[in-house]
Amino acid sequence: MNTAHSPWQPPSIWRAALLLARALVGLLARLEVTGDVPAHLRRGPLVLAANHISPFDPVVMVAACQTRGIAPRIMATAGLFRVPVLGAAMRHAGHIRVDRGTSAVHRALDDAAVAVAAGSVILIYPEGRIGLDPGMWPERGKTGAARLALACGAPVVPVAQWGAHEVLPYRAPKGMLRGIAHALRRRPVIRVHFGAPVDLGETAAANPGAARRATDRIVDALTDTLAPLRPDEPNLPRHVDPGRPSDPSRAHRRRSG
Secondary structure, eight states, X not given: OOOTTSOOOOOHHHHHHHHHHHHHHHHHSEEXXXXXXXXXXXXXXXXXXXXXXXXTHHHHHHHHHHHTTOOOEEEEEHHHHTSTTHHHHHHHHTOEEEOTTSTTHHHHHHXXXXXXXXXXXXXXXXXXXXXXXXXXOOBOOOSHHHHHHHHHTOOEEEEEEXXXXXXXXXXXXXXXXXXXXXXXXXXXXXXXEEOOOOOOOOSOTTSTTHHHHHHHHHHHHHHHHHGGGOTTOSSSOSSOOTTOOOOGGGBOOOOOO
8 A cells, every 4th residue: 555645634624623622622621641643653544443432522532633643534424424514524624424324334434445545544433333331341343443454454543532421411412501511610531542553463354254353452452541541430430421321232342362
């Protein structure tokens, strides 16, 4: 994969949004970002794999990336692209539409592969949804992030975050104003940590079971990266969102060793 001749450059609208996201997070919370991405990977090709606990996560992740000089392209649900003005802005900024639950969902991986080949950083949520694990630990992942990385030969960096669930409730926009008002008063701490690149243990997506095994390694790395961010909440979160459902059916079992 040769990307040196035409690396992707974030448009000005996206660079401005990165600064806006950092200001917004700073208004509602106290952002603490640790870890880093190796300098030679910050402009891609790179896959950032993040845990998903709140509707506020994308804003937090964008703000954290801004502190590290990274302008990721986000794989986001198609519903956001249908919102007037926002959808047009997201398309212009180079984000990738994911039509979940439709036959077009595979197109998103093709679009992401093209983006990675152009030297982009792609931000993806391996869980494929806001996780519903009772303890809010990363769920068993979908294979999209692993298949993308294996197909493109791009490294994967796990990015764990904790605290965004104290800003916006699971059912936002329902309860959103109350959540924001609460956050303005308390300004909860949101921690983000960029972990070490994941050894996927695979060389080709075509190997039987390769994508599943690589996915498990990514979720293992996310879990390990998240644990130090919530040392006083090892089992259940302190902050309880009464509107958040619980679904243990996709609980992730960490691989031994």
